[in-house]
Amino acid sequence: MRAHRGAFVLLVAGSLTACNGQSGEVNDFGGVGAVDVPVRRGTVVLLSCAVDAAQRAALQSSPVKKLVRDVIFLCFQIDARGDAQPASAAARKAFADQTASLSGLGYAVKVGVGLAGATRPSGKPKAASPLASASFRAKVARSLQDVATIGDGVELDLRDLPYAVRDDVTELVIGFATSPRPIKTLGVLVPPSAPNAAGLALGNAVDVAAIAGHVDRVRVMTLDYSLGASPGPTIDSGWAVDSARLALAETGSTPVDLAMPLYGWQFNGSSEATITFPSARSLESDAGAPLERAPSGAPWFSYSEPHGSGGEVWFDDATSTVLTLAAWPTTVLPAGVGVVFYDLGAEDPGVWNALAEAPP
Amino acid sequence: MTQASGARSLSYVLAFAVTLGLSHEARAERGTGLDGSFAGQADWMPYVPTLSVPTTATSSRTIEGGTLPSAGSLYFAGLAVDSSFVYRARLVVPLFGISGALAVGDSAALRSSVDGSIAEERPWTAFRIECLLPGIGVRFTARRWSVGASIRGYVVGVGMDATVASGGGSSDLSRPSRFGLGARADVEGCRRLDPVDRICAFVAPSLYEFGFVNGGTAGLRWEFGP
Numbered sequence: 001m002r003a004h005r006g007a008f009v010l011l012v013a014g015s016l017t018a019c020n021g022q023s024g025e026v027n028d029f030g031g032v033g034a035v036d037v038p039v040r041r042g043t044v045v046l047l048s049c050a051v052d053a054a055q056r057a058a059l060q061s062s063p064v065k066k067l068v069r070d071v072i073f074l075c076f077q078i079d080a081r082g083d084a085q086p087a088s089a090a091a092r093k094a095f096a097d098q099t100a101s102l103s104g105l106g107y108a109v110k111v112g113v114g115l116a117g118a119t120r121p122s123g124k125p126k127a128a129s130p131l132a133s134a135s136f137r138a139k140v141a142r143s144l145q146d147v148a149t150i151g152d153g154v155e156l157d158l159r160d161l162p163y164a165v166r167d168d169v170t171e172l173v174i175g176f177a178t179s180p181r182p183i184k185t186l187g188v189l190v191p192p193s194a195p196n197a198a199g200l201a202l203g204n205a206v207d208v209a210a211i212a213g214h215v216d217r218v219r220v221m222t223l224d225y226s227l228g229a230s231p232g233p234t235i236d237s238g239w240a241v242d243s244a245r246l247a248l249a250e251t252g253s254t255p256v257d258l259a260m261p262l263y264g265w266q267f268n269g270s271s272e273a274t275i276t277f278p279s280a281r282s283l284e285s286d287a288g289a290p291l292e293r294a295p296s297g298a299p300w301f302s303y304s305e306p307h308g309s310g311g312e313v314w315f316d317d318a319t320s321t322v323l324t325l326a327a328w329p330t331t332v333l334p335a336g337v338g339v340v341f342y343d344l345g346a347e348d349p350g351v352w353n354a355l356a357e358a359p360p
Numbered sequence: 361m362t363q364a365s366g367a368r369s370l371s372y373v374l375a376f377a378v379t380l381g382l383s384h385e386a387r388a389e390r391g392t393g394l395d396g397s398f399a400g401q402a403d404w405m406p407y408v409p410t411l412s413v414p415t416t417a418t419s420s421r422t423i424e425g426g427t428l429p430s431a432g433s434l435y436f437a438g439l440a441v442d443s444s445f446v447y448r449a450r451l452v453v454p455l456f457g458i459s460g461a462l463a464v465g466d467s468a469a470l471r472s473s474v475d476g477s478i479a480e481e482r483p484w485t486a487f488r489i490e491c492l493l494p495g496i497g498v499r500f501t502a503r504r505w506s507v508g509a510s511i512r513g514y515v516v517g518v519g520m521d522a523t524v525a526s527g528g529g530s531s532d533l534s535r536p537s538r539f540g541l542g543a544r545a546d547v548e549g550c551r552r553l554d555p556v557d558r559i560c561a562f563v564a565p566s567l568y569e570f571g572f573v574n575g576g577t578a579g580l581r582w583e584f585g586p
Contacts, residue, residue: 035472197420197527225527232528238421241476296478296525297471314528327473 035326037358041338042068043219043257045112046345049075049086049095051102055345059105063356068341071102072155074112074189076147080120080130082139084113084147092150099151110187111147114157115140115172119165131168141176153185158206159221160191170207177214187217189340192243197229197236203246212251219257219340220247224265231267231312233298233320235260237327244333257338260324262347264315276346280315297323316347318354325355391449391501391586396442399562401579403436403461403488409518409570411481411536413474418524418531426474428522428536431483433575436461440579442492444510446586452499454512454546457492463520477524479533486520490542497546504552509545516542516569542569544576550583558583 044064046055058064059071073095076084086092099109118140119129130136148154156176161169177186188211193203203220212218222240226232240258247256266275266283275283280299284291287303294300297320304310316324325339341347408431415425438461445453467483497510519537523530544567550560560583565576 194421230528236420236477236525236527237473238423238475238477238524238526242421294525294528295480295523295530296528298528300528323471323473323478327476327478329473332473332476 035322035358036329036360037322037325037355038328038330038335039360040325040328040335041070041255041257043070043072043338043340044068044344045072045074045259045340045342047074047343049073049091049098051098052345058344058347058349058352059102059107061352063352065106066356067352069108070110071107072110072112072340073099073151074114074155074157076111076113078113078115078118078140078143080117082118082130082136082143084143085117096150103152108153108185109151110153110155110185111151112155112157112189113144113147114159115169116157116160119161119169129162129165129168131165131172137168137172137175140172141179144176145179153187153216155187155189155219157189158191159189159202161205163205166205166207170210173211174214177211185216186214187219188215189219189221190247192220192222192239193246194239194242196224196239197226197232200228203243208247209250212254215254217255217257217338218247218251219259219338220244221259221340221342223259223261223342226265226267226314227272231265231300231314233294233296233300233314234263234265234316235324236296237324240324241328241332244337248334248337255336255338257340258328258333259340259342260321261316261342262321262345262351263343264313264346266311266313268311269309274343274346275313275315276343277315277317277348280313283313293320296320316351318348318350321348321351322354322358326358392447393445393586395444395446395452395583395585397440397444397457397560397581397583399440399442399459399579399581401438401440401459401461401562401577401581402464403438403577404433404575405436405488405518405569406433406575407571408432408434408483408486409538409540411519411522411538413522413536414534416524416531416534418477418526419529420526420531421477423475423477423524423533428474428479428481429470429472431467431470431481431486431520434463434467434483434486435465436486436488437464438462438488440490440492440581442581444497444585446499449501449586450499452497452508452510454492454495454497454510456494457490459490459492461488463487474524474533477526479522479524480530481536482521482523486518488516488518490517491515506550506552506558507548508550509547511543511545511567513541513543516540518570538570540570543567544569548581556584 190206191202195201225236289301289303300314302312411428440459442457443455463486470481493513495512499508517539522533546564548560548562550558560581563578
């Protein structure tokens with residue numbers, strides 16, 4: 001009799017436990033919920049010297065004005081001769097008009113200049129990089145001075161540089177930073193130092209510790225996390241934090257930014273190409289592929305093509321962007337760390353409202 | 361003489377045994393002794409505490425320890441084993457016990473972050489354990505029915521599974537949990553089934569558990585003892 005009563009109690013408890021719904025367990029992302037996104041100094045990067053209608057509309061919108069202070073046109077390159085391209089007077093004039101227009105909206109407009117083109121030795125194999133020459137560096141500095149007459153500052157893109165030119169680039173940056181120049185600010189875009197999904201720590205190619213004291217802001221470009229590895233997200237929030245911490249340890253009082261990608265990647269066999277949010281959604285729709293979300297919140301889908309090949313597309317949308325930025329509270333990253341939204345125009349149109357409406 | 365002495369000794373022993381037996385019976389009649397119980401119970405926590413996460417190494421990085429936010433309100437179902445000392449069927453001294461419960465009902469994943477990595481708490485895997493500590497209470501009996509009330513402390517632990525995003529996948533966090541001290545009241549109504557067994561329904565509101573008046577426990581309890 002006692003045993004029966006005991007069994008009854010066990011049955012009741014067991015039945016209640018069996019009622020467990022586990023609604024979050026099976027392919028149910030469950031939404032973002034109420035997350036706080038700390039207010040950080042915002043910057044957007046445009047990858048062209050011209051602003052298209054969609055980009056202009058975004059820059060004129062209240063959410064973007066609320067979130068963004070700096071606009072970087074990352075559209076100049078130093079070529080193998082040390083000249084900044086585009087170099088034509090007409091192109092420079094058109095660009096100057098663009099920057100003036102955006103300055104009128106209240107943004108600080110910065111001119112982004114890539115140095116990768118100046119590091120490639122031309123002609124002979126085993127030839128040293130042109131940057132090894134002091135006279136070449138002086139020419140590059142003069143080119144930068146010319147570009148610096150436009151906008152409110154210059155941002156030097158120090159990504160994709162070979163390790164061999166590390167000291168030369170350091171000399172170039174310090175020389176330009178300390179020379180009389182007509183610009184208000186100088187920033188650098190540097191690769192992240194924490195290992196990405198492929199195990200590569202790309203930050204070694206730039207001597208951030210030597211440069212930081214001579215520039216106004218160091219922007220750690222925490223992008224393309226999965227590039228070179230298996231398909232995956234464009235950013236990992238924890239990797240970005242580790243990269244920021246490594247940079248903060250080297251920069252002293254110079255402020256640091258992290259990058260948040262607005263674009264995605266299409267992994268197609270052995271090839272990889274960037275993709276915009278609208279293109280990704282269009283491809284997803286055409287392929288009839290079910291959209292999934294990674295634990296980070298990043299949407300992705302796989303597709304196949306008629307001839308048998310296929311691939312995966314990973315990108316970010318409002319949900320994953322909010323989650324990523326919410327993972328950087330001021331207890332994890334100092335409030336002075338800013339965010340660079342990379343590739344304006346490639347984003348989920350809903351991202352700005354989602355960020356602006358998220359509680360700080 | 362020897363026989364008389366032996367008989368006298370035997371009579372003394374018998375008398376002592378009878379006296380002891382009567383005394384024991386008298387105590388039993390007065391309802392004094394140890395009490396035991398098994399219970400099936402449901403717990404409600406309107407506020408699940410924030411959970412502590414120890415430093416955890418994932419496949420991609422080492423996550424410094426931190427806290428995960430509250431999962432809000434959760435229901436649990438579980439079992440308890442308990443003991444008490446009853447004096448003259450009136451005074452009840454809850455002694456020691458233990459209970460364990462698992463989350464029940466629908467619950468969605470909760471997203472947050474720990475040390476910069478996006479985290480996912482899984483409330484449907486939540487558990488709670490209690491080590492019940494001594495307290496004090498009373499019991500009133502009328503024929504086969506009785507009601508009782510007590511107050512006691514306990515040590516409670518709550519935890520659940522959680523993961524952090526790591527690239528395109530995720531890594532398990534070392535089981536996040538939180539332990540604390542609690543205090544609760546316990547009100548029961550019982551019906552005696554036989555001289556030893558009772559079946560009781562009880563409600564035990566939490567007076568303090570990671571905050572004041574944080575839900576409680578209710579269920580059915582099989583008690584055996586005086």
